[in-house]
Amino acid sequence: MGKLLTAIGLMSGTSMDGIDVALLQTDGENVVQRGPSAGYAYDARFRARLKQGLEDAKSIAVRTERPGTLAQLERDLTLRHAEAVGSFLHENNLLPENIDVIGFHGQTVLHRPDEALTVQIGDGDLLARETQIDVVYDMRANDMVHGGQGAPLIPAYHAALANGLSQKQEIDAPAVFVNIGGISNLTFVGADRRIVAYDSGPGNTLIDQWVEAHAGVPYDQGGMIASEGTIVPELADRYLSHAFFTGEKRRSLDRNDFAPPTDADASLEDGARTLAYVTAAAILKSAGHLPEAPATYVICGGGRLNPIIMKDLTKLAGAARGRVLAAEALELNGDSMEAEAWAYLAVRSLRGLPLSYPETTGVDRPVSGGRFASKSVDAEAEQATRQVERP
Ligand SMILES: Nc1ncnc2c1ncn2[C@@H]1O[C@H](COP(=O)(O)OP(=O)(O)OP(=O)(O)O)[C@@H](O)[C@H]1O
Ligand SMILES: CC(=O)N[C@H]1[C@@H]2OC[C@@H](O2)[C@@H](O)[C@@H]1O[C@H](C)C(=O)O
Structure with a gap:
């Protein structure tokens, strides 16, 4: 040590x-x-x-x-x-x-x-x-x-957290940490502690942009707006058929890579409901590129506070025998995890340790x-x- x-x-x-x-x-x-x-x-x-x-x-x-x-x-x-x-x-x-x-x-x-x-x-x-x-x-x-793709960098910290889980918090392997921020990203941790990571799709940004434009609020608190709507399948398909999900290489995302729907696409409630589904389904779709289907999904970031996203995730992951947990179920903090990661990475930087790996950002070799x-x-x-x- x-x-x-x-x-x-x-x-x-x-x-x-x-x-x-x-x-x-x-x-x-x-x-x-x-x-x-x-x-x-x-x-x-x-x-x-x-x-x-x-x-x-x-x-x-x-x-x-x-x-x-x-x-x-x-x-x-x-x-x-x-x-x-x-x-x-x-x-x-x-x-x-x-x-x-x-x-x-x-x-x-x-x-x-x-x-x-x-x-x-x-x-x-x-x-x-x-x-x-x-x-x-x-x-x-x-x-x-x-x-490298320049992102995600949080995987090194996810790996350390996974290593530190106590026996009491033992989770079925393989596990995947999913950060649902503006954009979502995931870190797979195999039974042998191998990690694989990449951005997994739009997170909350589309929902935020949609409800801000149509209801004047910065985000859909507690998924209240989405809970009044129904999924518009054509709109969901349009997002989920994006080349991002099928490309050979896993790419990192810019906030503007996915544009919010237009007024003609849906009502306020149906738009919010559809976008919550898209957030969940995008994670599952991207998880399809992992070496194995995850047994446990540990959800962090603001998106875990939207019960509609969590409900959809639980259903979609459950269909592939995956169990969905919020970070708090493992006594982790889903709100502060990214800030913790930046503290952790700063110490790694001071020690000259790698921040990223070929399996996390596609970088040529592990680099600090x-x-x-x-x-x-x-x-x-x-x-x-x-x-x-x-x-
Ligand atoms: N109570 C809540 N109900 C529903 N959604 C919420 C709630 N609280 C936060 N969010 C969503 O989470 C978002 C913030 O998430 P977070 O702070 O994880 O993102 P970020 O760190 O900015 O993004 P990134 O991880 O992409 O850098 C908010 O914009 C909102 O959409
Ligand atoms: C370029 C950039 O800022 N990317 C962020 C963004 O937000 C989530 C996702 O896209 C992730 O790739 C990254 O942040 C996390 C914290 C990371 O680098 O691990």
Whole structure:
């Protein structure tokens, strides 16, 4: 066992609903001690600015470009992360010196794996200065440099969690961890602990876009809207016959790869019901590319809070003798798992351990990644200035 480091993970996911924060003590390998976690929601105005950011990002050809509103947005997003860290430390009676490192995901504004282009805005140096904690950020880039899809990166953490399940929590193998965020992704963990992972399809984004446009609400809380509707088979088929599900290679997804339905496609309720089904059916369809049919599905991410998605998943997986569990059934936290993963990956990055593998992102060989931003850059710079100024 290596030395345990105390890390904070920060995730602003494709749903763009807020910042998830989690504390972890870990050696970056098999020791994972989960600490407190919290979520800090974005207000509607900031969410609108993020959406504009996605539009502005469409013209990016080189990943360092920040056209339109993006430069200011990157600064403000980083400052919001710094504020979230400040609140989190305060709420948990912690000080910056208690934390060894922050794993900072930033916000994905563009993801084109076919062009080896992925852009997460988030200024690591600014965050390190503001929080006075070292930061590891930009963790997807090196994977792409080595031929990977740049995502998903959470599988290394899923594997560590699977290894850490106690006997009491023993689950039937093979198991699959499914993250239903804006986009969904899955990590297969075989009986021999072999992992295979990839993005599995649209998650909540289509539902969110649909109910926002037609009911003025950011998401279908508790699946209430969907529960009033019925599935429109032609609409579901249109999504599920997308080339993404049948291509030979497993691709990672951009938020815009699947477009929401049009007004003519369905009523508000039927649209929400159909899209909830599509979310569940997409996971099963993608699971068809796994080495074996999973015996256990462990569901994480906001989608597990939509009972209609969970009902459909339970039925579809059950037909193939799979059992569906929410992460909480294994005493895991389905809301903070991604933030925990970013804390875990930051420690792996510091130790030079791989973040991704050929079986998780399609990268050529296991590779590490992430950029390091030191909290003490300012102190060093000040020191240098003082030395220069000395007579
Ligand atoms: N109570 C709830 N009922 C129904 N849906 C919910 C509920 N709470 C959250 N969600 C859904 O979960 C989404 C947020 O999920 P999550 O935070 O896992 O996504 P993310 O981390 O932004 O995405 P990704 O994993 O793709 O990066 C919300 O946008 C909403 O659609
Ligand atoms: C490019 C990008 O930000 N991808 C996200 C997104 O959200 C879910 C899915 O698509 C996954 O591939 C990834 O996030 C998770 C946390 C990951 O990298 O593991």
